[in-house]
Amino acid sequence: MLSGVVAGAVFTSPAVGSILAAIRAVTQAGAVGTLLIVKNYTGDRLNFGLALERARAEGADVQMVVVGDDCAFTTQKKAGRRGLCGTVLVHKVAGALAEAGASLDEIVKRVSAVTKAMGIHGEAGVRRMKVMPADEAVETMLAHMTDPANASHLPLSRGAAVVLVVNNLGGLSCLELGIVAGAAVRGLERRGVRIARALVGSFMTALEMAGVSLTLMLADEELLGLIDAETTAMAWPNLVAGPAVSQRPEVPAPNEGPEPQPAQQAPSAGPGTKRVQLVLERVCSTLLGLQDKLNELDRAAGDGDCGHTHARAARAIQEWVRARPPPAAPAQLLSALADLLLEKMGGSSGVLYGLFLTAAARPLHNRSDLPTWADAMDAGIEAMRRYGGAAPGDRTMLDSLCAAAQALHALRSPGAELLTVLASAVQSAEEAAEATRHMEAGAGRASYISSAQLLQPDPGAVAAAAVLRAVLEGLRG
Secondary structure, three states: OOOOOOOOOOOOOOOHHHHHHHHHHHHHOOOOOEEEEEEOOHHHHHHHHHHHHHHHHOOOOEEEEEEOOEOOOOOOOOOOOOOOOHHHHHHHHHHHHHHOOOOHHHHHHHHHHHHOOEEEEOOOOOOOOOOOOHHHHHHHHHHHHHOOOOOOOOOOOOOOEEEEEEEEOEOOOHHHHHHHHHHHHHHHHHOOOEEEEEEEEOOOOOOOEOOEEEEEEEOOHHHHHHHHOOOOOOOOOOOOOOOOHHHOOOOOOOOOOOOOOOOOOOOOOOHHHHHHHHHHHHHHHHHHHOHHHHHHHHHOOOOOOHHHHHHHHHHHHHHHHHHOOOOOOHHHHHHHHHHHHHHHOOHHHHHHHHHHHHHHHHHHOOOOOHHHHHHHHHHHHHHHHHHHOOOOOOOOHHHHHHHHHHHHHHHHOOOOOHHHHHHHHHHHHHHHHHHHHHOOOOOOHHHHOOHHHOOOOOHHHHHHHHHHHHHHHHHHO
16 A cells, blocks of 8 residues: 555654655655655645655655545635545555556546545534434434535435445444444445445544544445555455565665765855854844744634744754854755754744745755845745645735735846845735734634634734844844
């Protein structure tokens, strides 16, 4: 099914370095291409997206499929449907296609079609109800999953063939799981649906959660052949004669550090480096001074740690600058800062800044004139939007950055003066950050909070505007 799996800490997306190490491991083992199968959560999309970009930059052929099979939402959400237990069926189909010799493009095309034929229910807080018999609870789930009024429903017609997965979220007994499975089979048969395959067990758990999820996938004969294909994945519910464990070669754990780079000349401590140090020092002192304010803003919409996260980044940059002069070359500087924040900052903010800086560095490899800095800003924002899923107006740091980017387009005009244009960009960013207090969150953790409770500006937008202000003051200094 899978050639590699990357695990994060409990309830946390895997680190970019871990994902990149897994891609390198299968690439070095001879894979002609790598498909990343990612569940639709913001952190997963960001981390896997950045790892994909970095792996492609190293020459690997990598593609990504995002699975969103949750049909709990009655109305479509900006963040989209979450990836749940149906992802395991995608693993099975993709693995079977790969074993059959399909190309990476063929697998992506087929798997993308599969994800449109699935649905799951059982995680989102759709309704709170008193305890009821299993038959009634399962009927409530099936009715919700197939209700045309539900924007994320799975359309089922009489005579349709499905693969049913009854998934133990971790804490149910075999007896309880069997009762639910029986109720699901009866409920589908009453609707005239043919259950081509029924898989019952623990496929995607959430620690020891005492819960169950149902997954339905519309299936044709070709898809059933892929589901039935032999696999040596030991937890898949079939009996396959695979090689003994003792006969399988032991593969050492891959290194999660950065790819070794050729030896480079030590950075000089010339005027450019001095200016970089001054700017970085101003950014760090600004973020450390804002720690309590950002935490307070974040308590209304998140977990109250936005200030801690940015202060952690500031301290990491301070230690880095003290250890050795930062590179003065713009592309090297932004790439080095991206690596540092990915390793030290943590949270989605660290990945977002890492994405921004990694993408912004690319236009600056060969040129660093003023128009190219405007291009770099646009490239960084485009990467954040592509993998983060947010857009201007969603009450995120993108509101500040996009406003600043629009003002920075003036750098492309002949005779543009850097500090004048940057001052205008900072003012635009600060006004955009303040305007987020009147927005309804469309992405990120705040999107799960009622807009009536969001009375303060977004902490990420405030932090981004403050960083831009610090850059301006550092350059003036």
